[in-house]
Amino acid sequence: xxxxxxxxxxxxxxxxxxxxxxxxxxxxxxxxxxxxxxxxxxxxxxxxxxxxxxxxxxxxxxxxxxxxxxxxxxxxxxxxxxxxxxxxxxxxxxxxxxxxxxxxxxxxxxxxxxxxxxxxxxxxxxxxxxxxxxxxxxxxxxxxxxxxxxxxxxxxxxxxxxxxxxxxxxxxxxxxxxxxxxxxxxxxxxxxxxxxxxxxxxxxxxxxxxxxxxxxxxxxxxxxxxxxxxxxxxxxxxxxxxxxxxxxxxxxxxxxxxxxxxxxxxxxxxxxxxxxxxxxxxxxxxxxxxxxxxxxxxxxxxxxxxxxxxxxxxxxxxxxxxxxxxxxxxxxxxxxxxxxxxxxxxxxxxxxxxxxxxxxxxxxxxxxxxxxxxxxxxxxxxxxxxxxxxxxxxxxxxxxxxxxxxxxxxxxxxxxxxxxxxxxxxxxxxxxxxxxxxxxxxxxxxxxxxxxxxxxxx
Numbered sequence: 001x002x003x004x005x006x007x008x009x010x011x012x013x014x015x016x017x018x019x020x021x022x023x024x025x026x027x028x029x030x031x032x033x034x035x036x037x038x039x040x041x042x043x044x045x046x047x048x049x050x051x052x053x054x055x056x057x058x059x060x061x062x063x064x065x066x067x068x069x070x071x072x073x074x075x076x077x078x079x080x081x082x083x084x085x086x087x088x089x090x091x092x093x094x095x096x097x098x099x100x101x102x103x104x105x106x107x108x109x110x111x112x113x114x115x116x117x118x119x120x121x122x123x124x125x126x127x128x129x130x131x132x133x134x135x136x137x138x139x140x141x142x143x144x145x146x147x148x149x150x151x152x153x154x155x156x157x158x159x160x161x162x163x164x165x166x167x168x169x170x171x172x173x174x175x176x177x178x179x180x181x182x183x184x185x186x187x188x189x190x191x192x193x194x195x196x197x198x199x200x201x202x203x204x205x206x207x208x209x210x211x212x213x214x215x216x217x218x219x220x221x222x223x224x225x226x227x228x229x230x231x232x233x234x235x236x237x238x239x240x241x242x243x244x245x246x247x248x249x250x251x252x253x254x255x256x257x258x259x260x261x262x263x264x265x266x267x268x269x270x271x272x273x274x275x276x277x278x279x280x281x282x283x284x285x286x287x288x289x290x291x292x293x294x295x296x297x298x299x300x301x302x303x304x305x306x307x308x309x310x311x312x313x314x315x316x317x318x319x320x321x322x323x324x325x326x327x328x329x330x331x332x333x334x335x336x337x338x339x340x341x342x343x344x345x346x347x348x349x350x351x352x353x354x355x356x357x358x359x360x361x362x363x364x365x366x367x368x369x370x371x372x373x374x375x376x377x378x379x380x381x382x383x384x385x386x387x388x389x390x391x392x393x394x395x396x397x398x399x400x401x402x403x404x405x406x407x408x409x410x411x412x413x414x415x416x417x418x419x420x421x422x423x424x425x426x427x428x429x430x431x432x433x434x435x436x437x438x439x440x441x442x443x444x445x446x447x448x449x450x451x452x453x454x455x456x457x458x
């Protein structure tokens with residue numbers, strides 16, 4: 001007989017929890033705040049006790065895991081489980097490079113909610129597509145949401161997709177029911193070619209460009225001296241703040257070339273007026289100004305770690321460290337809160353999960369064990385700086401992911417593995433024990449009609 005702890009992810013606290021009886025999953029359930037984390041399944045009721053809302057959400061996740069594993073039934077049993085090691089346990093999905101339908105997002109959200117993720121970072125804009133509506137800016141859907149691709153026969157095809165306000169509201173409410181907070185992202189000041197294609201006055205040249213249909217980093221970026229741009233950014237951030245009730249809005253900040261800023265008269269004027277000595281400081285000024293707009297609407301800004309390449313930015317900005325851990329080191333030394341998502345540290349799930357020639361992936365290697373080995377606590381830092389680390393997230397970028405099925409295959413099982421690392425923390429995680437659940441985690445995915453990569457974990 002398998003014990004319950006051999007079935008559930010993240011690993012539970014109780015050991016040798018056996019079961020003899022299965023009952024139908026139609027019982028009334030009760031969730032109560034308590035001084036313990038515990039699930040009790042009897043023949044008359046399901047009781048979930050938790051020290052907070054995150055624990056109650058995972059308790060419900062455990063119930064759903066068991067119902068999937070046992071084909072709609074539940075084992076009569078009771079067990080205790082841990083509180084999360086980190087406040088922030090996130091997953092990021094890029095819907096700009098290749099559009100992801102609302103329905104497929106909900107399928108992914110369902111799976112992530114079962115294993116303790118509590119933040120969905122929604123990448124809504126980039127060079128290859130702007131994906132949400134802003135009142136008064138109809139060209140976002142007419143132009144920015146579409147890119148044109150030519151095949152080998154020189155035939156023109158369109159890739160497009162757009163979320164209207166009701167779509168964003170629906171996903172936000174759905175996530176709330178699952179214990180997940182949505183973080184919408186607007187890329188600034190770089191990765192903005194889709195926006196500039198519709199509104200050239202937001203760029204530095206004023207020239208008409210096309211929505212980008214290649215991958216990479218491009219020189220057409222936002223113009224810090226454009227009054228129209230700041231009106232637009234205020235409107236876009238206001239719209240997102242009115243829809244999503246979580247505390248954060250992500251403002252991008254990564255991979256912004258400064259080429260067009262160097263000789264731009266408007267940029268020079270801002271630098272002179274504000275005593276900025278170079279364009280790196282200008283980007284810092286830009287970041288702080290966008291952060292102030294975010295704060296005006298009651299939210300807090302998050303930025304990719306390039307934001308701390310500038311010598312000084314608004315101290316309220318949370319920094320996502322993706323270029324390794326140096327961003328976390330710099331940000332924490334300046335007192336910024338930090339979220340880890342190192343691209344080569346087990347957090348980028350669009351990367352190859354193995355070196356087998358048949359694998360899907362892009363750029364570099366990120367085997368499943370990397371997601372467990374990541375030291376989210378960053379023991380190398382002094383205690384006061386470690387306390388600034390909110391947690392970590394996985395990221396899946398869409399350049400080479402063309403469908404929801406491909407996305408599932410890249411996410412799972414690595415997302416389950418990172419979820420356990422995030423929930424248990426450095427002191428409690430045990431690689432050998434989660435390895436024993438490889439088949440169960442694959443079964444869990446298949447029961448939810450999701451693909452799960454069957455390859456090696458290490």
